[in-house]
Amino acid sequence: MKLKTLLATTAFAALVSAPALAQVSIKIGVMNDRSGLYADLTGEGSAVAARLAVEDFKAAEKGLKVEIVSADHQNKPDVGSNIARQWYDTDNVDVITDVPTSSVALAINQITKDKNKIFLNSGAASSDLTNKACSPNTVHWTYDTYALANGTGGAMVKAGGDSWYFLTADYAFGHALERDTAAVVTKNGGKVLGAVRTPFPGTDFSSFLLQAQASKAKVIGLANAGGDTINSIKQAGEFGITQGGQKLAGLLVFINDVHALGLQTAQGLVLTESFYWDRDEGTRAWSARFAKAHNGNMPSMVQAGVYGAVLHYLKAVAELKSKDPAAVMAKMKEMPTDDTLFGKGTIRADGRKMHPMYLYEVKKPGESKAKWDYYKQLAVLPAETAFRPLSESECPLVKK
Numbered sequence: 001m002k003l004k005t006l007l008a009t010t011a012f013a014a015l016v017s018a019p020a021l022a023q024v025s026i027k028i029g030v031m032n033d034r035s036g037l038y039a040d041l042t043g044e045g046s047a048v049a050a051r052l053a054v055e056d057f058k059a060a061e062k063g064l065k066v067e068i069v070s071a072d073h074q075n076k077p078d079v080g081s082n083i084a085r086q087w088y089d090t091d092n093v094d095v096i097t098d099v100p101t102s103s104v105a106l107a108i109n110q111i112t113k114d115k116n117k118i119f120l121n122s123g124a125a126s127s128d129l130t131n132k133a134c135s136p137n138t139v140h141w142t143y144d145t146y147a148l149a150n151g152t153g154g155a156m157v158k159a160g161g162d163s164w165y166f167l168t169a170d171y172a173f174g175h176a177l178e179r180d181t182a183a184v185v186t187k188n189g190g191k192v193l194g195a196v197r198t199p200f201p202g203t204d205f206s207s208f209l210l211q212a213q214a215s216k217a218k219v220i221g222l223a224n225a226g227g228d229t230i231n232s233i234k235q236a237g238e239f240g241i242t243q244g245g246q247k248l249a250g251l252l253v254f255i256n257d258v259h260a261l262g263l264q265t266a267q268g269l270v271l272t273e274s275f276y277w278d279r280d281e282g283t284r285a286w287s288a289r290f291a292k293a294h295n296g297n298m299p300s301m302v303q304a305g306v307y308g309a310v311l312h313y314l315k316a317v318a319e320l321k322s323k324d325p326a327a328v329m330a331k332m333k334e335m336p337t338d339d340t341l342f343g344k345g346t347i348r349a350d351g352r353k354m355h356p357m358y359l360y361e362v363k364k365p366g367e368s369k370a371k372w373d374y375y376k377q378l379a380v381l382p383a384e385t386a387f388r389p390l391s392e393s394e395c396p397l398v399k400k
Contacts, residue, residue, distance in 0.1 A: 151272030
C-alpha cells in the first residue's frame with residue numbers, strides 16, 4: 001500500500017508540475033549591417049533593442065526561453081541569403097528581424113516564406129515588402145518609402161518645392177524611394193526634372209551634385225540613407241548648393257545621421273520618422289535605458305522598431321503557447337499592437353504595421369538644449385494618411 005501511495009503521489013506531482021516546466025524555445029536572429037554605412041542606425045543597437053524587448057516582456061516568467069543571435073549581412077543579398085538559409089536550416093532560428101538594405105530584405109522575405117518562418121522587418125524601406133512582394137510570413141514594422149514620400153516629399157512640395165531632381169542610390173531601396181516620392185511630387189502639381197543613379201555604397205557624390213545643381217530644380221531629393229546621405233549633405237555644403245537657393249530633401253534621415261553631421265550642417269533639414277527618443281516620458285525613459293546599454297547612443301527608429309516588433313511577436317507566442325508560424329502571424333494581426341515606443345496600432349493583412357509618422361525639422365544649434373536634442377515637430381501624419389491605402393494595394397493577401 002505504501003508503495004502504491006508513493007507512486008500515485010509521484011505521478012500526481014509530475015502532472016501538476018508539467019505545465020510549469022513546459023517551455024517554448026525561441027531563437028531570434030538579428031541580421032543587419034554591423035560594419036558599414038548602416039551600422040550606427042542598426043548594428044549592435046538593434047540586438048540591444050531585441051534583448052530589451054525580451055527583458056521587458058519577462059519572457060522566462062511566461063514560459064518562453066528566448067535566445068538572440070546576430071550576424072552582419074554586409075548589405076549584400078547573397079551574404080544575407082546564405083546567413084538566412086543557415087539560420088533556418090541548421091541553427092533552428094525561428095525569426096529574423098531588422099534587415100536594413102531593401103535588396104537584402106526582399107531576398108530574406110522570399111526565403112522566409114519558402115522556409116515557413118517569420119520575418120519582422122524594421123530596417124528596410126521598400127514599400128514593395130507589403131505591396132507586390134508581400135508575404136504571409138512578413139511584418140513590415142517601422143516605416144517605408146511610401147510613408148517617407150508622403151511625409152517629406154509632400155511637405156516640401158506644399159511649401160513651394162515644386163521642381164525636383166533626385167540623387168538615387170542604385171539598388172532596390174533607392175529606386176523605390178525615388179518612385180514613391182516622384183509620384184507624390186507629380187500628384188501635388190510638381191515636376192521631376194531628372195535623376196541620377198549613384199553607386200551603392202558611395203563616397204564621392206561631387207559629379208552627381210553638380211548635375212543636380214545644373215538642373216536648377218528647387219529641390220534635390222536624396223533617395224539614399226546612412227553614410228551616403230551624410231556624405232551627400234556634407235559635399236552639397238562644400239559646393240554651396242543650399243546657399244544658392246536649392247533645398248536638400250533628405251528623404252530618409254536618421255537621428256544618427258544628424259548626430260554625425262552636427263547641427264551646424266544639418267539644421268533646417270525636414271525629415272520623416274516614426275520614432276523620436278524625446279517625444280514623451282515613455283520614449284525618454286526607454287531611450288535612457290537603451291543609451292546606457294549602447295555606449296550612450298540614442299536609438300534610431302529602426303532600433304526602436306526591432307524592439308516593438310519582437311515584443312509583439314513574444315506576446316503572440318505567449319498567448320498561443322506555440323511558435324507555429326501561421327498561428328503566430330494570425331495572432332499578431334488579430335491582436336492590437338501596444339508598446340511604449342509606438343503606442344497603439346494594428347498589423348494589416350498585407351503585413352504593414354500601422355502607426356503615425358512624424359514630420360520633423362532639425363533644430364538650429366542655438367535651439368538645442370542638450371546632446372541629442374535635435375528635432376522640432378512640424379506635423380503628425382496619421383497612419384491611414386502616411387501609408388499606402390489598401391485600395392491601392394497589389395498584395396494578393398488583401399481582399400478587394
